Amino acid sequence: MADPEIWALYGRRAGDNRQIATLAEATGLPWRPTPLAFNGLSRRPNLLLGATRLSLTQETKASLSPPWPALVISAGKRSVPAALWIRKASGGRTKLVHIGRPWAPLDWFDLIVTTPQYLLPERPNVIINALPLSRPPAPAPIAEDLAALPGPRLCVIAGGNSRPLIFDAAAARALGAEALRGARESGGSLIVATSPRTSAEATAALQDALADADVPVRLSLFGAGENRYLHFLAAADAFLITDDSAAMVAEGALRGKPVALFRLERRPDRKTRRIELTRRLASISAPTKRLFGALEDAGLLISTRDLDRYVRALADAGFLAGGEAARAHAAGELAETVRRSKALAKAAHPL
Structure with a gap:
C-alpha cells in the first residue's frame, strides 16, 4: 500500500x-x-x-x-x-x-x-x-571575498515595517551608525543585507549611512544585483538584526553565532491599542479570562503579533547567545x- x-x-x-x-x-x-x-x-x-x-x-x-x-x-x-x-x-x-x-x-x-x-x-x-x-543549516564554505574581510564579520540584517514596528529612513540611519560602531570597536568588518520588506527609502538611508565607512563593508541589497544573503549568513561571526521578523532572528540564532537585536520604534495603531486593551480587560478575573479564551477558540478574537514576547522567550532560553542550544x-x-x-x-x- x-x-x-x-x-x-x-x-x-x-x-x-x-x-x-x-x-x-x-x-x-x-x-x-x-x-x-x-x-x-x-x-x-x-x-x-x-x-x-x-x-x-x-x-x-x-x-x-x-x-x-x-x-x-x-x-x-x-x-x-x-x-x-x-x-x-x-x-x-x-x-x-x-x-x-x-x-x-x-x-x-x-x-x-x-x-x-x-x-x-x-x-x-x-x-x-x-x-x-x-x-538547522549545514556548515557552508565562506565565499573567498568574504573570508578575506577582517574578522569578526558582523552581519547586519535589515527588515521593514511590521505593525506596530517602524523601519523608516531614520531607523535605517541609526542601524547603520550602530553597526559601524560595533565594527570599529571589534576591529572587524560589516556585511549588510536588506530584505524584501525593506523600503526603497530605508535602503537608500542605510546606504548613505555606510557610504563613508571607515571599516570594510559589503552590501547585498534585495532586488539589486546578486542576492548574497545566504553567503552573508554563512560568513557571519555575529549578527545585528532588526527585531521586526521572527524568521530573521531565528535564522541568526540557528547559525550558532551571537545575535544582537536592533529595536525598532513602536507606533501602535488603533487596532493594536484596541486588542491590547481587550487583553488587559480579560486579565481582570477568572470569568473574563474564560470568556476571552472562548472568543479566541471561536476565532472571534485574534491578537496582533507580540514580537517582544517572541524575542524575550529566545533570549531567556539562551538561544541568542551563540552555540548549539538553538x-x-x-x-x-x-x-x-x-x-x-x-x-x-x-x-x-x-x-
Missing part, C-alpha cells in the same frame, strides 16, 4: 512556504507543492468564507482535484478556506495542519503549529514552538511536529 500523500499549500509569503516545505519534507512521506493564487474575496474573514474555493483564481481551482491527500499543510489567513474545502471534498478524511495563526476557530484544524508571538492559547491541538519550523532545540521541535503530523496522515490513509 502506498504511503499517504501530503499537499503543501503554498501562499504568498516565502517564510511561510519554507516552513510548510520543511515540515512536509521532514515527514518522509510523498508530498507535492500546491501553489495557491487568490482573488479579492480572500480578504474577507475566514469565519464568513468557511470551506470554499471562491477566494481562489480559476487556475488554482482547477488544480485542486482528486485523489485527495491524507494531509494538507497550510499557513496564513488566505489558505484556510481552500484547506477546509479540500477536507470537505475528501468526505472529511483529509487532516489539516496549519502553521502560524489560522485567523479562524482553532477546532477547525487537527493541528496548529505556532510560535509565541501569535499569543495562541494552549490547546490539545496547538503546538507552541520556540522557533519557526526549520532544519539548533538542538529546533531539531527537537521539528521532530515532535513531524511525529504528530505523520500520525494524522496515517490515520487518514487510505483515502
Whole structure:
C-alpha cells in the first residue's frame, strides 16, 4: 500500500512556504507543492468564507482535484478556506495542519503549529514552538571575498515595517551608525543585507549611512544585483538584526553565532491599542479570562503579533547567545511536529 500523500499549500509569503516545505519534507512521506493564487474575496474573514474555493483564481481551482491527500499543510489567513474545502471534498478524511495563526476557530484544524508571538492559547491541538519550523543549516564554505574581510564579520540584517514596528529612513540611519560602531570597536568588518520588506527609502538611508565607512563593508541589497544573503549568513561571526521578523532572528540564532537585536520604534495603531486593551480587560478575573479564551477558540478574537514576547522567550532560553542550544532545540521541535503530523496522515490513509 502506498504511503499517504501530503499537499503543501503554498501562499504568498516565502517564510511561510519554507516552513510548510520543511515540515512536509521532514515527514518522509510523498508530498507535492500546491501553489495557491487568490482573488479579492480572500480578504474577507475566514469565519464568513468557511470551506470554499471562491477566494481562489480559476487556475488554482482547477488544480485542486482528486485523489485527495491524507494531509494538507497550510499557513496564513488566505489558505484556510481552500484547506477546509479540500477536507470537505475528501468526505472529511483529509487532516489539516496549519502553521502560524489560522485567523479562524482553532477546532477547525487537527493541528496548529505556532510560535509565541501569535499569543495562541494552549490547546490539545496547538503546538507552541520556540522557533519557526526549520532544519538547522549545514556548515557552508565562506565565499573567498568574504573570508578575506577582517574578522569578526558582523552581519547586519535589515527588515521593514511590521505593525506596530517602524523601519523608516531614520531607523535605517541609526542601524547603520550602530553597526559601524560595533565594527570599529571589534576591529572587524560589516556585511549588510536588506530584505524584501525593506523600503526603497530605508535602503537608500542605510546606504548613505555606510557610504563613508571607515571599516570594510559589503552590501547585498534585495532586488539589486546578486542576492548574497545566504553567503552573508554563512560568513557571519555575529549578527545585528532588526527585531521586526521572527524568521530573521531565528535564522541568526540557528547559525550558532551571537545575535544582537536592533529595536525598532513602536507606533501602535488603533487596532493594536484596541486588542491590547481587550487583553488587559480579560486579565481582570477568572470569568473574563474564560470568556476571552472562548472568543479566541471561536476565532472571534485574534491578537496582533507580540514580537517582544517572541524575542524575550529566545533570549531567556539562551538561544541568542551563540552555540548549539538553538539548533538542538529546533531539531527537537521539528521532530515532535513531524511525529504528530505523520500520525494524522496515517490515520487518514487510505483515502
